[in-house]
Amino acid sequence: GxxxxxxxxxxLSASEVTVKxxxxxxxxxxxxxxxxxxxxQLTWGSDLRVGQGLPAIDVQRWFGLDKAPASLAGKVxxxxxxxxxxxxxxxxxxxxxxxHARLGPKGLQVVALSVDKDEAAIEEFAKDQLPxxxxxxxxxxxxxxxxxxxxxxxxxxxxxxGRIRGVHKGMGWDVASLQAFLESLLxxxxxxxxxxxSIHGHSD
Numbered sequence: 001g002x003x004x005x006x007x008x009x010x011x012l013s014a015s016e017v018t019v020k021x022x023x024x025x026x027x028x029x030x031x032x033x034x035x036x037x038x039x040x041q042l043t044w045g046s047d048l049r050v051g052q053g054l055p056a057i058d059v060q061r062w063f064g065l066d067k068a069p070a071s072l073a074g075k076v077x078x079x080x081x082x083x084x085x086x087x088x089x090x091x092x093x094x095x096x097x098x099x100h101a102r103l104g105p106k107g108l109q110v111v112a113l114s115v116d117k118d119e120a121a122i123e124e125f126a127k128d129q130l131p132x133x134x135x136x137x138x139x140x141x142x143x144x145x146x147x148x149x150x151x152x153x154x155x156x157x158x159x160x161x162g163r164i165r166g167v168h169k170g171m172g173w174d175v176a177s178l179q180a181f182l183e184s185l186l187x188x189x190x191x192x193x194x195x196x197x198s199i200h201g202h203s204d
Contacts, residue, residue: 042177044157044166051165054079054158055146061119063126063136075109076185077158078178080134081149082112084121088171089153093129095175100134102179107186110134115141115152157182160189 044050054077062068080096082089093112100110112134114122122138129136144150149169157166165185 042166042173042181044155044168044173044181047164047167049148049164049167051163053162054156054164055148057113057137057139057143057146059137059139061122061138063122063138064130064133065135072109072111073162074160076107076160076182076189077156078108078110078182079156079158080110080112081115081143081147081152081154081156083114083116083152084125085116086152092153092171093133095173097129097133098175099179099182101132103182103186104134106183107189108182112136113143114138115143117141157185159185 059068078096078099080089080092082093096110096112099108104110112129114136116122116138117140119138122136126136144152147154147156151169153170155166155168155173156164159165166181
C-alpha cells in the first residue's frame, strides 16, 4: 500500500465566519473555491531519478490498443504505476483519465502501468475503463523493482528524450498544475520539431 505517502486534497476552503458575543455559533460554514495552485508549486522534481532514463519495462499485455507499440521513444509520457487492489489508485484514476482526454490530442502519451499479479483482475477493470481511458500496460509486480518504487500509485513524467522529469508517489496533486507541467514539455518537443524542420527544410 501507499502508507504515509497518501493524503487527500480538495479544492474548497472555509470562508471566515464572525460570531458576536452572545450569539449562537453558526451551524453551517460556507465553502468557497481555493485559488488554483501555480504550476511552479509542483514538487515532482525532487526525486533522485529525475534526469535519468526511464528503465525498460517488460509489458506482458496491452489493453486498449489494437497492437502493442513498437516503441514509445520520442513521446512525452505520463506513466501511472498502479494496481486494481489499490484504493488510492482508484481515486487518482479519474484525474489521469482527464489528462489523457485533455492532452492526448496534443501529443501526450498516458500509460496506465499495472503491477497486478492477476491478469484476470486487469481484464475486469479494463471493461469499465476502456474504450476512452488511457491504454493499460500489464507488467506485473516485478515492474515495481525495475522502477525502484515501493508503493502505488507512483507517477513518472518522461520527456521526449526518454529522461525522467518528474516523480510523485501517492495522491496530493491537482490536475491544473500537472497539466501545465506536461504542456511545458510538449511545447519543448514542439520547438525542437520546428527547429529540425527549419534546419533540414528545402524550397522547390
